[in-house]
Amino acid sequence: MSEEIEDSGLEHLSDSETGEVQETITRVTGMYRDWFLDYASYVILERAVPAIEDGFKPVQRRIMHAMKELDDGRYNKVANIVGHTMQYHPHGDASIADAMIQIGQKDLLIDTQGNWGNIYTGDNAAASRYIEARLSKFALDVVFNPKITDWQASYDGRKKEPINLPVMFPLLLAQGAEGIAVGLSTKILPHNFVELIDASIKHLQGKRFEILPDFPTGGLMDASQYNEGKRGGKIRSRALINQLDKSTLVIKEIPFGTNTSSLIDSILKANEKGKIKIKRIEDNTAAEVEILVHLPSGISPDKTIDALYAFTSCETSISPLGCVIENNRPLFIGVNEMLKRSTERTVKLLKRDLEYQLNDLEEQWYFASLERIFIENRVYRDIDEVE
Secondary structure (H helix, E strand, C coil), rough: CCHHHHHCCCEEEEEECCEEEEEECCCCCCHHHHHHHHHHHHHHHHHHHCCCCCCCHHHHHHCCCCCHHHCCCCEHHHHHHHHHHHHCCCCCCHHHHHHHHHHCCCCEEEEEEEECCCCCCCCCCCCCCCEEEEEEEEHHHHCCCCCCCEEEEECCCCCEEEEECCCCCHHHHHHHHHCCCCCEEEEEECHHHHHHHHHHHHHHHCCCCCCCCCCCCCEEEEEEEEEEHHCCEEEEEEEEEEEECCCEEEEEEECCCCHHHHHHHHHHHHHCCCCCCCCCEEECCCCCCCCCCEEECCCCCCHHHHHHHHHHHCCEEEEECCCCEECCCCEEHHHHHHHHHHCCCCCCCHHHHHHHHHHHHHHHHHHHHHHHHHHCHHHHHHHHCCC
8 A cells, every 4th residue: 555655646545335535645755855954944044053244143133133122221131131032033032041141251242240151160150030231332333223224024023123233343253153053064263353353454455364263261272274264174272381380280271162170170081091190180260260280299290281282171173164144045155255245244334324324414404405595585474475
């Protein structure tokens, strides 16, 4: 029976008494392909990969839009912002809160208040009902401009949300982005704020430029194989380890993608395996990283530093992958090209903004001229005479 269905594409089930056809079974082979393609496309476009236009993933863009609607200059509870964002975002509150915490920890777009976690230690932020946030002055100046924003209906059709925000800064390169979709992923490393501005100026002047990652956790970096952040590139990130005295090492900066907890765990495991010899570890990290590694007597500090780089997470390898969304399609490009496109888009947005301002000024001038003519020529008297 199953062979007949596969060959013919359908099977008619009939009633033995009446002979009437009751049901039709259709072949579903192609449906799986379509369903999986729809799911994969949704995850790529709507969840995991940022847009090249403004550098935001959909959830991040909706958070910023919701915060702008709530903005009155004062702090709002994150729980309130999350609830407001759910008018635009069709997923759960936990995903919105996690995305907002990540934006806040980068200390660029959101002015935070309360315990927002620690990128050095890996400590989590407090519950969203206990912490507060508002848009930073930088975000208010650079990210929003309703006149030059294109809008679309929200997922349920009740609200309007921006297709892309008119960001006039290479935000994607400043913050970095990471996401895993179906069949592809992205890993764009963060870059230095000032260096991005200088590179944008050089591009406008027609000069060549080079930008390299700059990690918020500090550390040392070998970017000789960075390859502009394209597929196949590689970066080695090292902790900054100094010798405090003959029997003590101090770690002041850690590799990108690690925290003090995972770093200490890797050192302890290496000690258990006999790869290195240490006496004890002190973690004094607070606002800045400080890990003290105490050595037994007779152990060379220089050899221990080399062993820490070789056998622990004091040295990590990062493989960047520049993948963004452009015109509803994934696009693999390098960071230099991202900066060029961001700079050129900023010029276009500024031009559009100036054109709107010019139209507003011309309209004001037009009405002011009419008013002046009305008064100086005493047009009102002619109106009175006609009446």
